[in-house]
Amino acid sequence: MFEIKDLSVSVGSKKIIKSIKLKIADGETHVIMGPNGAGKSTLAEALLGHPSLSVKGKLLLDGQDISKLATDERARKGLFLAFQHPEEIEGVTISSLMRKARSAEVGQDLDLMLKEHETLEKNSEKLGLGKDFVKRELNVGFSGGEKKRMEILQAITLKPKAIVLDEVDSGLDVDGLRLISEAIKKMKDGKRCFLIITHYPRILKHLKADYVHVMVDGAIVRTGGESLAHEIEKNGYSQFTKGKHA
Numbered sequence: 461m462f463e464i465k466d467l468s469v470s471v472g473s474k475k476i477i478k479s480i481k482l483k484i485a486d487g488e489t490h491v492i493m494g495p496n497g498a499g500k501s502t503l504a505e506a507l508l509g510h511p512s513l514s515v516k517g518k519l520l521l522d523g524q525d526i527s528k529l530a531t532d533e534r535a536r537k538g539l540f541l542a543f544q545h546p547e548e549i550e551g552v553t554i555s556s557l558m559r560k561a562r563s564a565e566v567g568q569d570l571d572l573m574l575k576e577h578e579t580l581e582k583n584s585e586k587l588g589l590g591k592d593f594v595k596r597e598l599n600v601g602f603s604g605g606e607k608k609r610m611e612i613l614q615a616i617t618l619k620p621k622a623i624v625l626d627e628v629d630s631g632l633d634v635d636g637l638r639l640i641s642e643a644i645k646k647m648k649d650g651k652r653c654f655l656i657i658t659h660y661p662r663i664l665k666h667l668k669a670d671y672v673h674v675m676v677d678g679a680i681v682r683t684g685g686e687s688l689a690h691e692i693e694k695n696g697y698s699q700f701t702k703g704k705h706a
Contacts, residue, residue, distance in 0.1 A: 461484060461485060461486045461521070461522060461622060461652070461653045462483075462484045462519075462520070462539075462621075462622040462653055462655070463482070463483045463484070463518075463519070464480055464481060464482040464483075464507070464517070464518075464519060465481060465517055465518040465519070466479050466480075466481060466516070466517040466518070467479070467480045467481075467515065467516070467517035467519070468480075468515070468517055469499070469502055469503065469506045469513050469514070469515050469516075469678075470513070470514040470515075471502070471512065471513060471514070472514075475678065476502045476678050477499050477502060477506065477678045477679075478677075478678040478679045479517070479679070480503065480517075480678075480679065480680055481680075482655075482673070482680070484622070484653040484654075484655060485653065486650060486651060486652070486653060487648065487649075487650040487651070487652075487653065488653050488654070488670045488671070489648070489653070489654040489656065489667065489668065489669050489670050490654070490655050490656070490669065490670060490671045490672075490673065491655075491656045491657075491658065491663075491664065491669045491672045491673065492655065492656070492657045492658075492673045492674075492675050492680075493658055493659065493660075493672060493673070493674055493675070493689060493692055494659075494674060494675035494676055494697065495659070495676065495697040495701075496659075498676055498677065498678065499675060499677070499678040500626070500627075500657045500675055501544050501626055501627070501657070502678075503657070503675075504541055504544070504626040504657055505541075507519065507534075507539065507541065507624055508531050508534055508535070508539065508541045508624075509529065509530060509534055510531075515527070519534075521534075521537055521538060521539060521621065522538075522621065524537070526539065535618075535620075536564070537621075538620045538621030538622060539620060539621070539622050539624070540614075540618060540620035540622070540623045540624065541624045541626065542608070542611035542612065542614075542615060542623070542624065542625045542626060542628050543611060543626060544627040544630070544657075546599050546607040546608075546610065546611055547599065548598065548599040548600045548601075548602075549597065549598040549600070550597050550600055551597060552597060552598050553594070553595055553596060553597055553598070554580075554584075554593065554594045554595070554596060554597075554598055554610065555577060555580060555594040555595060557598055558576075558580055558594075558614065558617045558618075559576070559577065561617075561618060562576055562617065562618070576617070577594075579617075580594050580613070580617055581594055583613055583616050586639070586642075586643065587609045587612060587613055587639050588609065588635065588636065588639050589606065589609055589610070589613070593606075593610075598610070604630075604631030604632075605631050605632045605633060605636040607631075608628050608629075608630070608631060608632055608636070608640065609636060609639065609640060611625075611628060612628065612644070615647065616643060616646075616647065620652065621651070621652050621653070622652065622653050622654075622655070623647070623655070624654075624655045624657070625644075625654065625655070625656045626657045627657060627659065628640060628656070628663075629658055629660065629662065629663040630658075630659070637662065637663065637666065638666060641666030641667050642666075644667060645666075645667065656669070660693070661686075661689035661690060661692060661693050664686055664689050668686070669685075669686050669689070670685075671683055671684070672684055672685060672686060672688040672689045674688065674692070674697070674700050676700045676701055677701075681700050682700060
């Protein structure tokens with residue numbers, strides 16, 4: 461479903477990402493782990509087409525090359541990014557943002573919009589936010605954990621094909637992590653794929669990963685199963701910072 465082909469990313473003259481190759485099939489969940497400064501968040505931004513980045517390589521979604529598309533066009537094709545640090549947007553309520561985004565896909569059918577608003581409120585409650593949360597301005601005055609849950613609420617509402625989660629587990633308490641994990645599992649219908657970027661393996665106590673990739677210095681240096689995440693938890697990343705790429 462989603463393929464990254466020889467992706468290299470630079471900021472000015474500095475190369476951050478070095479020829480990454482990754483193929484995520486329908487229904488699969490891949491996890492990228494790595495130390496601070498490995499380039500994980502830069503990779504996430506590059507996938508959605510951040511304008512400050514110089515990018516080489518291709519991105520294929522359902523076999524279509526989306527590498528040259530603008531960020532909004534990539535989103536319309538079904539690519540979604542949950543941000544590591546979600547922005548606060550004053551004057552824009554969550555419900556109006558979601559209504560505008562969904563109406564661009566399904567039209568302005570009033571009955572459908574009312575039904576989707578009710579669903580939005582119910583999903584907000586399931587994420588522990590309460591249905592009145594959708595009336596608030598996007599992320600304004602939210603805690604770190606509330607912002608992360610709001611990113612997941614947007615993913616549930618927009619129904620993307622490929623979902624990139626950049627450190628969605630950071631800043632969450634035990635209950636918040638459980639709620640987000642349950643929501644992600646419900647989205648795993650075999651028709652979409654997930655790329656989860658994280659420092660720590662704790663989210664894997666709630667979610668099953670098909671593959672775990674270790675990123676160091678802008679390159680994937682090792683790929684394995686969930687046991688690789690447990691190895692990292694036990695021994696850290698120092699074992700991967702020396703030696704050859706695998």
